[in-house]
Amino acid sequence: MSLEGEIRKKILFMVENSKTKTEYRKPLIGFARADDPLFLKLKEHISENYLLPCDLLENARTVISFFIPFSKTVVSSNRGGAVTSQEWLIAYVETNELLSKISEELISHLKNKGIEAVTVKPTHNFDPNTLISRWSHKHTAYVAGLGTFGIHHMLITEAGCAGRFGSLIISEEILPSKRPSFDYCLEKRGNNCNYCIDKCPTSALSAQGFDKPKCYAHLKQISRKFSTLGKCDACGKCAMGPCALAIP
Numbered sequence: 253m254s255l256e257g258e259i260r261k262k263i264l265f266m267v268e269n270s271k272t273k274t275e276y277r278k279p280l281i282g283f284a285r286a287d288d289p290l291f292l293k294l295k296e297h298i299s300e301n302y303l304l305p306c307d308l309l310e311n312a313r314t315v316i317s318f319f320i321p322f323s324k325t326v327v328s329s330n331r332g333g334a335v336t337s338q339e340w341l342i343a344y345v346e347t348n349e350l351l352s353k354i355s356e357e358l359i360s361h362l363k364n365k366g367i368e369a370v371t372v373k374p375t376h377n378f379d380p381n382t383l384i385s386r387w388s389h390k391h392t393a394y395v396a397g398l399g400t401f402g403i404h405h406m407l408i409t410e411a412g413c414a415g416r417f418g419s420l421i422i423s424e425e426i427l428p429s430k431r432p433s434f435d436y437c438l439e440k441r442g443n444n445c446n447y448c449i450d451k452c453p454t455s456a457l458s459a460q461g462f463d464k465p466k467c468y469a470h471l472k473q474i475s476r477k478f479s480t481l482g483k484c485d486a487c488g489k490c491a492m493g494p495c496a497l498a499i500p
């Protein structure tokens with residue numbers, strides 16, 4: 253089996269056998285060249301401290317990106333009302349753990365084959381003052397062809413935006429995936445939608461853009477309220493629309 257096949261098989265197996273309360277749909281997996289010029293563009297766009305694949309691994313050749321989509325049940329639980337469902341928060345916490353486990357397992361598998369691999373933790377890897385990460389899994393997923401950004405600043409994939417992303421940098425070459433040829437977000441395609449803006453309980457998301465500090469203040473409030481569930485600074489109300497489970 254090719255290296256790409258092995259990686260796909262491992263990720264699919266670990267998601268199918270995750271033993272989490274949360275149920276998932278089939279993961280999506282994409283690949284990017286480590287020297288893809290888009291990584292440099294991200295650095296220019298996001299911050300001068302943003303890391304390139306070669307900053308994380310000297311011999312970086314390929315970046316693996318994967319998306320674990322939540323089940324329809326998890327999405328349905330969080331539709332309606334302004335309060336985030338416990339199912340959504342549990343999915344957030346459990347999936348962050350699962351992303352770490354998958355990455356660790358892949359790193360160990362690749363190491364046995366003489367391939368170097370590194371990852372960055374799934375979340376909470378941002379500067380608490382600027383809220384800017386030095387490595388973004390969702391931007392990496394964009395480079396690896398997994399989707400396009402919606403006006404809600406999330407990545408919409410073929411399986412929607414309701415789920416979580418992970419990524420690894422490896423020292424072996426795998427052919428890059430093709431990027432989508434059109435915008436998946438309805439508004440960006442010139443159709444009326446604005447579901448995400450209408451449903452944002454804090455107006456952090458508006459026609460004027462995305463107020464990240466306002467959104468994060470809300471997420472911290474939720475995390476404090478549901479502290480028994482773990483570090484659950486999540487909301488997801490803007491991810492429940494026509495782009496939640498598929499390309500709208």
Ligand code: SF4
Nearest residue numbers: 402437438445448493
């Ligand atoms: S809810 Fe509608 S407008 Fe918002 S990102 Fe999704 S498709 Fe685009």
Ligand code: SF4
Nearest residue numbers: 452467487488489490
């Ligand atoms: S996560 Fe919640 S608060 Fe933040 S933009 Fe989306 S809907 Fe608004």
